[in-house]
Amino acid sequence: MKLVSIVAKKYGIVIGIAVVFVALSFAHPTFLTVRNLRNIVLQTSIQGVMAVGMTFVIVARGIDLSVGSGLALAGVMAAGFEHLGLSVPLIIIATLGVGAGVGLVNGLIITIGKVTPFVVTLGMMSVARGAALLRTGGHPISGFERSFRYMGAGSILNVPVPIWIFIGTVVAATLVLSQTRFGRYLYAIGGNEEATKLSGINVDFYKVLTYMISGGAAALGALILTARLNAGEPIAGRAYELDVIAAVVIGGTSLMGGRGTVIGSALGALLVGMIANGLNLMGVSAYFQLVIQGSIIVGAVLLDRLREQD
Amino acid sequence: MKKTLSKVAVVAVALLLLSSVLAMGAGEPEVDPDRVTVGLTLPSLGHPFFIHLQNNVMMEADELDVEVLALDANNETARQMSIVEDFIARGVDAVLMSPIGADALVPAVEELNAVDIPVATVDRAVADGDVLVHVGADNIEGGRVAGEYLIEALDGSGRVLELEGTPGATPAIERADGFHEVIEDTDIEVLASVTAEFDRAQGQSVMEDLIEAHGEFDGVFAANDEMALGAIEAIEAAGIDLDDVVIVGYDAIPDALSYMEEGRLDATVEQFPGEQARVALNYLYEYVQDGVAPPGNEHYIAPVIITPDNIDEAEDKVE
Numbered sequence: 091m092k093l094v095s096i097v098a099k100k101y102g103i104v105i106g107i108a109v110v111f112v113a114l115s116f117a118h119p120t121f122l123t124v125r126n127l128r129n130i131v132l133q134t135s136i137q138g139v140m141a142v143g144m145t146f147v148i149v150a151r152g153i154d155l156s157v158g159s160g161l162a163l164a165g166v167m168a169a170g171f172e173h174l175g176l177s178v179p180l181i182i183i184a185t186l187g188v189g190a191g192v193g194l195v196n197g198l199i200i201t202i203g204k205v206t207p208f209v210v211t212l213g214m215m216s217v218a219r220g221a222a223l224l225r226t227g228g229h230p231i232s233g234f235e236r237s238f239r240y241m242g243a244g245s246i247l248n249v250p251v252p253i254w255i256f257i258g259t260v261v262a263a264t265l266v267l268s269q270t271r272f273g274r275y276l277y278a279i280g281g282n283e284e285a286t287k288l289s290g291i292n293v294d295f296y297k298v299l300t301y302m303i304s305g306g307a308a309a310l311g312a313l314i315l316t317a318r319l320n321a322g323e324p325i326a327g328r329a330y331e332l333d334v335i336a337a338v339v340i341g342g343t344s345l346m347g348g349r350g351t352v353i354g355s356a357l358g359a360l361l362v363g364m365i366a367n368g369l370n371l372m373g374v375s376a377y378f379q380l381v382i383q384g385s386i387i388v389g390a391v392l393l394d395r396l397r398e399q400d
Numbered sequence: 401m402k403k404t405l406s407k408v409a410v411v412a413v414a415l416l417l418l419s420s421v422l423a424m425g426a427g428e429p430e431v432d433p434d435r436v437t438v439g440l441t442l443p444s445l446g447h448p449f450f451i452h453l454q455n456n457v458m459m460e461a462d463e464l465d466v467e468v469l470a471l472d473a474n475n476e477t478a479r480q481m482s483i484v485e486d487f488i489a490r491g492v493d494a495v496l497m498s499p500i501g502a503d504a505l506v507p508a509v510e511e512l513n514a515v516d517i518p519v520a521t522v523d524r525a526v527a528d529g530d531v532l533v534h535v536g537a538d539n540i541e542g543g544r545v546a547g548e549y550l551i552e553a554l555d556g557s558g559r560v561l562e563l564e565g566t567p568g569a570t571p572a573i574e575r576a577d578g579f580h581e582v583i584e585d586t587d588i589e590v591l592a593s594v595t596a597e598f599d600r601a602q603g604q605s606v607m608e609d610l611i612e613a614h615g616e617f618d619g620v621f622a623a624n625d626e627m628a629l630g631a632i633e634a635i636e637a638a639g640i641d642l643d644d645v646v647i648v649g650y651d652a653i654p655d656a657l658s659y660m661e662e663g664r665l666d667a668t669v670e671q672f673p674g675e676q677a678r679v680a681l682n683y684l685y686e687y688v689q690d691g692v693a694p695p696g697n698e699h700y701i702a703p704v705i706i707t708p709d710n711i712d713e714a715e716d717k718v719e
Contacts, residue, residue, distance in 0.1 A: 118613070126612040133605045219446070228451045230600075232655050243637060319601055320633055321655065325446065326601060370609035376567035376595030 102393065103341050103357045110361060114368040121371055128250070134363035135252035136161075136311040137330060141337040141355040142263045143307020146300040148338055149267070151280040151347025152207040154301060156196060156214035157308040158330035162323065163222040164189045164312035169231035169322025172238045181238065182313060189309025190302040192218055197298030211301075215331070222324040232321035242318025252314045256356070259310065263352040276300065280347025332387065337362050340390040362386065436688050437467040438681065439487035439495045443524070444475040448653065449673060450498070452715075453523065456674035457496065460681045477504040484508040488515055494532075494684040495519045496677075502527040502570070518687055522680040523673060524570070532687060533694040535680040535701070537671035539571045542703035543578020543623075546648050549667050549705045550588070550619050553646040557587035558618035561610050563603055563631060564595045565623040572598070575623045575650060591617060596627045603630025611638050618645060625649035625656035625668055632664050652706050652714040660708055667707045674715045676701055 114121045140157050147154045168185040176184070192214065199210045244251045267273040275296050278286040287293045308327075316322045341358030343350025365386065369379050440457055442450040454470060461468045469492060473480035477500045487495055488511060495512055499505035499521060509529030512519045518532045525534045550560065562579070565572025576593065583590060591614045596602040603622060607630065610617075620635075622628035628649030635645060642664055649656050652670040659665040679699060686692045706714045 120612050123612065126609075129608045129612060133608065223446050228446060228448045230448075230655060233658070243633075315601060318633070319604060319630065321600060321629070323600060325599075328599075366605075367609050370594055370606055371613045373592045373594060373613075376564060379595070380567060 103354055103361065106340070107357060107361050107364070110364055110368070114364065114371075117368065118371045121368060126367070126371075128253075130363050130367045131253050131256070131360070132250050133367065134359050135250075135256035136314050137333050137337060137363070138256045138356050138359040139259050139314070140304075140307050140311045140330065140334045141341070141359045142259050142352050143304040143310075144334050144338050145263070145341075145343055145350055145352050145355045146267065146276060146303045147207075148335075148343050148345060149280050149347060149350045150276045150297055150300045151283065152200070152297065152300060153211065153335070153345075154193075154196065154304045155208065155211040155331045156192060156218055157304060157311075157334055158327035159215045159218035159222065160189055160192045160305050160308040161312045161315065161327035161330060162325065163192065163218045163225070164309035165316045165326050166222045166226050166231055166322040166324050168309075168313055168316050169234070170225065172234050173231060178237050178241075182241075185313055186306050186309045189305040189307070189312070191305070192308075193302035193305025194298065196305065197301035200301070201294035201297050219324070226322070226324045228324060230321045230323040234317065234320060239317050239320060242314050242316070243320075252318065255310065255314060259307070260352055260356045267352050272296065272299070277348055280344075280349070282348075333362060334359075336387040336390055340386070340393075345391070358390075435465060435467045436494070436685055437469065437492045438684055439484070439490075439492040439497075440468050440470040441473050441480055441483045441487075441495070441497045442470075443473055443480070443498055443500045445472040446475070449651070453498070453673050453677045456677040457681055460678040464681070464685050466681065466685055473500060475500060477501050480505060481508050484512065488512065488517060492517065493688045496680055496684060497521055498523045499526050500524075518684060520680045520684050522676050531697065533680065533683045533697050533699055535676045535683070535699045537673070537676065537703055538700045539574035539671075540578035540581075541700075542650065542669045542671060543575040543580075544582045545578075545703050545705050546575070546621055546650060546667070546669050547579040547582035549707075550621060550646060550648055551582065551586050553666065554588060554618055559589050559591050559614070559616065560619040560621060561607070561614065561617050562590055562593040563606060563620065563622040563627040564593055565598045565627075567595055567597075569598075572623055579621055588619075596622070596630065598624045598626055600626040600630040603627030604634045605630075607631040607634035608638070611635070611640070620645060620647045622647070622649050625651045625653045625665075628665060628668070629655060629659055632659060636664075654716075657706075657711060657714055660706070660711060663708075667705050668714075669703050670706045670714050671703045672701050672715055 120126055144154055144157065164185050167188045168181055171181040171184050196211055196214050199205055200207050241251055246254055275291055279293050279296060283293060315326060337359035338355045339345060340361055341354030343355060369382065440454065442454055445451055445454065457468060471483045473483055480500050484495060495517060497519065502525060505526050506528045509519055509526050509531060513530045520532050521534045523536050525536060564576055592610055594606055594610065596606040603626060611634065620631055622631055628647055632647060635642060646666050649665060649668040652668045656665055656668050683694045704713060
C-alpha cells in the first residue's frame with residue numbers, strides 16, 4: 091500500500107495517461123493516428139495554457155474561478171481590437187493586458203480587502219461575463235484577417251501554432267516556477283503563509299502576481315480560441331474553470347497549496363482532452379459523457395486527498 | 401486599521417444596496433393606467449436569440465402603443481418566479497414570458513391565474529396552468545425540414561454526421577427527433593450523433609474528432625448555427641473542400657447568414673422568433689383591449705429552410 095501510494099504520488103499522472111492512451115489505442119483504430127494525436131494536443135492547448143497559469147495560483151494556495159469568463163472578456167476584446175485594425179503584436183499585448191488586469195483586480199481585493207479567493211473570483215466570474223456581454227451586446231464578433239488567424243489556424247513545421255504556444259508557455263512557466271526566487275516564494279506561501287510573511291517576504295505582492303499570471307494565461311487562451319474559431323464570443327469559455335482546475339489537480343498540484351508542477355498540469359489537461367477525444371471517436375452518448383467527465387474531476391480530488399493523508 | 405477597514409466595507413455595502421434600490425425605483429416607473437402594460441420576462445439576455453425576441457416585442461409595442469416592462473431572469477428559475485410576482489404587485493395588464501423551465505414556472509402561471517392576469521408564452525411553453533396562448537416554433541418540424549433538405553441535396557443517399565445540442569434540452573431532443581424521423585427511411589447513413597453543447601468552439605473540436613473517426617462524409621446536420629460554424633472552420637482546416645459537403649445549421653443567426661453569403665454554409669432553419677414575439681404580444685393586446693381571445697391556445701409558426709436562394713426571407717437579427 092505504501093509503495094502504491096509512493097508510485098501514485100510521483101508518477102500518477104504519467105501512469106494515468108499511459109493507461110488511457112493504451113486503452114484508447116485498442117478501443118478505436120483512428121485514435122493512434124498522427125492527425126488525431128495532433129488534434130488532441132491542439133484542442134488541449136487552450137485549457138492547457140490556462141491550467142499552466144492556474145498552477146501558479148493554486149501552488150500559492152489560491153483559486154481562480156474567473157478564468158472562463160476572463161477568457162470570454164479577453165476574447166471579445168481581442169476581436170474588437172482586430173476589427174479596429176490594430177497590428178497583431180499590439181492586439182496580443184492589449185489582450186494580455188486585459189487578462190492581467192482582471193487578475194490584478196482579483197489579486198488586490200484578495201490581498202488588500204482580505205476576502206477569500208473563492209468569493210472574489212466567483213464574483214469576478216460574473217462581472218467579467220457581464221462585461222463581455224456588454225461589450226458585444228450579446229452578439230459574437232467574427233471574421234478576421236489572415237494575419238490574426240495565424241495564432242489559431244496557422245502552423246510552423248507542420249505543427250499548429252496553438253501547440254507551439256502551449257509548449258512555449260509550459261517551458262517558460264516551468265523555468266519560472268522551479269528556477270526563480272519568485273517560484274520558490276510561491277511554494278513557501280502555499281506551504282506556510284504566516285512563516286513566509288514573518289521571514290520578510292512581501293506575500294501580498296506575490297499573490298497578486300499569481301492572479302495576474304492566471305488572468306494573462308486566460309487571455310492567451312482567448313487569443314488562441316478567437317483566432318482558431320474566427321469569432322470572439324461573449325458566451326465562450328463556460329465552465330472552463332472546472333476543466334482547468336481539474337487538469338491542475340489531476341496533474342498533482344495540491345489544492346492545499348505548496349506542491350505542484352507546471353508540467354503536471356499540462357499533462358493533466360492532456361489527459362482530460364484525451365478522454366474527451368476518445369469518447370467522441372467512439373460516439374459515446376452525450377449523457378454518459380457528462381457522467382464520465384464529472385467522475386474524473388471528483389476522482390482526481392479524491393486522489394489529492396489520499397496524497398494529502400500520508 | 402482592521403476596524404476602520406471593516407467599517408468602510410460596511411458603509412460601502414450599505415451605499416451599494418441603497419443605490420441599487422434607488423436605481424430600481426428610478427428605472428421602473430409605476431404602471432400607467434391609461435395604456436395597456438405588459439410584463440415581459442425572457443430567460444437570459446446573455447443570448448442573442450432572446451435579445452432579438454425582446455427587440456421585436458419592443459418594436460411591436462411601439463406600434464400598438466403598449467407599455468412593456470422587461471426584466472431579465474438571467475437564466476435563474478427562482479428569479480423569473482419573483483419577477484412574475486413583481487409584475488403582479490405592480491399591476492400589469494398581461495404577462496408575456498418565455499419560461500426557463502417548463503415545470504418550474506407553473507407556479508408562476510398559477511399565481512397569475514389566481515389574480516386573472518392573462519399570460520402568454522413565447523418560444524418555450526409551460527407544462528401546466530392556464531395560458532392564454534403559446535406561440536412557438538415546432539422544433540420537430542424544423543428537424544424534419546432540415547432532414548428533407550439534406551435528403552434532396554444528397555439525392556437520397558450518403559454519409560452524414562450529426563452535431564446535437566445540449567443533452568436534455570428540449571430543442572436539442574426535438575430537432576434530433578424530427579431529423580431522424582425523415583432520415584430513417586432513406587439510404588442516408590448517420591455515421592455519428594455527438595453533442596457539441598450548442599457551442600461554436602465545441603462544434604469545431606468535435607468535428608475535428610469526427611473527421612478523424614469517419615474520414616469521408618457527405619453531409620453535416622448541426623442542431624444550431626453556432627455548432628455548424630465551428631464545424632465549418634474544422635472542415636476547412638482539415639483541407640476538405642466545402643463544396644463536397646452539404647452543411648445544414650439551425651436558427652439563421654446573422655453570422656450563419658454571412659457564412660452562407662460567402663458560400664460556406666448550405667442551409668439553415670429559420671423559426672422566425674421575432675414574428676413569434678410579435679404575434680404573442682398582439683394576442684395579449686387584443687385580449688386585454690377588446691376582450692378577443694385567440695383562435696386556439698397554441699400557435700406554431702412553420703419553420704422554413706433558408707438557402708442562398710431565399711436568404712432574404714430570413715429575419716434580420718442584428719438590431
